[in-house]
Amino acid sequence: MIEIAMVVAAVALLGAIVVAVQLNGLRRRLDSMPADENIYDILRGLDNELGRLDAVTAAMEPRLTSIEHLLPHAIVHSGVVNYDAFGDIAGNLSRSIALLSSLGDGVVISILVGRHDMRVFTKEVHNFVGIEELSPEENEAVARARG
Numbered sequence: 001m002i003e004i005a006m007v008v009a010a011v012a013l014l015g016a017i018v019v020a021v022q023l024n025g026l027r028r029r030l031d032s033m034p035a036d037e038n039i040y041d042i043l044r045g046l047d048n049e050l051g052r053l054d055a056v057t058a059a060m061e062p063r064l065t066s067i068e069h070l071l072p073h074a075i076v077h078s079g080v081v082n083y084d085a086f087g088d089i090a091g092n093l094s095r096s097i098a099l100l101s102s103l104g105d106g107v108v109i110s111i112l113v114g115r116h117d118m119r120v121f122t123k124e125v126h127n128f129v130g131i132e133e134l135s136p137e138e139n140e141a142v143a144r145a146r147g
Contacts, residue, residue, distance in 0.1 A: 006074065011068045015060050019053055026050070061089025069118040075099045075106060081137045098141035104128035105143075107139045 026049055030042075035144045077100040085094035093113040100106035104127045122132040123138065128146050130138065 003019065008063060009071070012060055012064050012067055015056070019056055020051075022053060037127050045123070072103055073105070076102050077104075077106075077145040077147065079141040079146070081141045083137050088116045088136065089113060089115055094137075096135070096137040096141040098138070098145040099144070100125060100128065100145045108134060108141055110138055112136070 010108070012121060030046065047052060049053060075096070075115045079098040081096045082092040083094050083096075084092050094111060096108060096110045097107045098106065104125065106125050108125055108130065110121045110123075125134075128142055129140070134142065
């Protein structure tokens, strides 16, 4: 869902850029207008163009509102902690990764690497606090994500 929100946000931003470029083109046309042309025809054309731009802007407003509603839930904080989970492998191959929103909601993913196996755990986080008890490494990942 977060990926969809980011795609919609990118499309809305692209639309806003297109509208800004078109408006800039209209301003340049108006600035370069020769004095001997019919000003009323030019103004009517500009009025039609501005009406079209208003319609495009109005069509984008609901999309932007829905994106603004989703943005607080997008992942904006991350933190990673490397460690040796079992004490039998050098190189700190185990990881705890916190992926959190600006509200501090998200998930901690722990990948525990041993000599003969690997385990993956996830724990939910709300307001930068684990729903379940977090290990010291998971708490450190959340702290790093929080900054």
